[in-house]
Amino acid sequence: MTEAHLRIEGLSFRHQIPAPTIRNPTKKRLGAGLHDISFDLPKGSITGLVGPNGAGKTTLLHLLSGLRSPDSGSIEIANERFRDLKKQDAGRNKVGLMPDTVRWQGNSTPKQVLHRLSLMNNSKVGDLLELVGLSSRTDEALDRLSTGMGQRLSLATALLGEPEILLLDEPFTGLDPVAQKALKKLTRELADRGTTILISSHLLNELESLVDRVILLHHGQVVIEGEIRAIKRNLKLDKVLLLKGEKGDPLPLISEKVIHSSINGNWSISVENEDGWSRKRLTKLVQKLSENGCIPYHVEVKTADLSDILEATTGIDGMGLSEHAMVPLSKMEVEEE
Incomplete structure (x- = not known):
């Protein structure tokens, strides 16, 4: 069994929903969230994070990148355990996040953007622009960057500080097939260098051709996770x-x-x-x-694909929106080869 590079144990989080009353205008109630999330990711692996809309994928990425504080649980990176990355710089600096659809605007250039961000977290820019394929656009105004080039710049910012863990939220959104292919190639190269990558995406065909394993979230809980081939065999989908x-x-x-x-x-x-x-x-x-x-x-x-896995494990036809209910679900165990 490959040793875990990223280990998540019992991670839980509930959104605070405004529920004002006349006597208490700031009152809040517990909303949907994540329940007892646990999984391991091997070093240099590429894992797909999939699930219906509202399953909690982006919330999980925010917890893993330190944008939110969990209610309970822990995050372990290279055998170092952290309770709350939002409050622990040593752990947060090991993680890079490429958020969903960043709009790069203005007359600044990719070189200037990376330089400013590097000053904020005391990191080095190095050859990041060359690595993500922007070496010919270093002095181009942000307003003139295509969607694909903007995604590459977002990836470059996520790679500042040479993070061990890279989180990508809907990285293929708005990309044409050529740009998608280039991004997948770059992602594989990063994994080959030892970066552990977790990708959330609704573009299942693009995701399946890239990832080694998947984690399926439903109602804020991990329903099934493991290598795709082992999951298909376990669910008898082929x-x-x-x-x-x-x-x-x-x-x-x-x-x-x-x-x-x-x-x-x-x-x-x-x-x-x-x-x-x-x-x-x-x-x-x-x-x-x-x-x-x-x-x-x-x-x-x-031949089953990721959409078949989703339907088989959630009962949802396609990627429809499901009503949240924080009820414990049965996690399906997958025996890997």
Whole structure:
């Protein structure tokens, strides 16, 4: 088992919601938040933080970067434990945060922005602009930077001080495919250097092609976490076969579990096999159907993606908004290879 570079234990937080009354205009009540968050991230890993809207992803990143103070729990970085990074500079300086959609405006330049920020936290700029691909734009006015260039500048500011932990909140927002590819390449290079990276994103396809593992938040709690391949195996998401044909009724010929069927002239069925679909098993079934007049013209073993994991673990179709309820959920254990 790889030693944890970032270890979160029992982290909890509740938002304070204004609830004024005539007698107490400053009264507040407890709102949604995070409940007993625990997970480990190996050094140099890239982890995706996913979940429905309102699940608590940004709140968690704020706790890990010291923008908010937790109600309870601890954060351990490289075997050094911290209770509240907002009050502990030694821990906060080990973490860099790239927030969601920073609007860079004005006549200042990327070089000037980094210089000013470096003076505030006593860090060195070095070759950060070159590292994030802005070496040709160091003296360009912020107003003239594209969305992609602005995201690169945000990443450069997060890297000031050479943080061990890098948190990225919706880094692909507003980027075209070329810029997304460049950002993913840079993220992988940073991980290869030993930086441990946690990325929150709703762009699941882009995220899945980059991350090593995922953490799924729902109702402010970790529902499942681990390597993507192990999670898919645990949830049995890669065991569905899709078949389509034009003639006959294949249902009487199928001994496996049929989870969906449409028989109306042309037919379409989805079949689940607990042991997966090996080439031998697949060939045997197709041959059986063909010999009985149900020749399939489309045969596809369905491959699960992050959206399938979300739906399987939360019951939410897509990324819909769910009402918060601070009720303990059952965490699904994943046995990793």
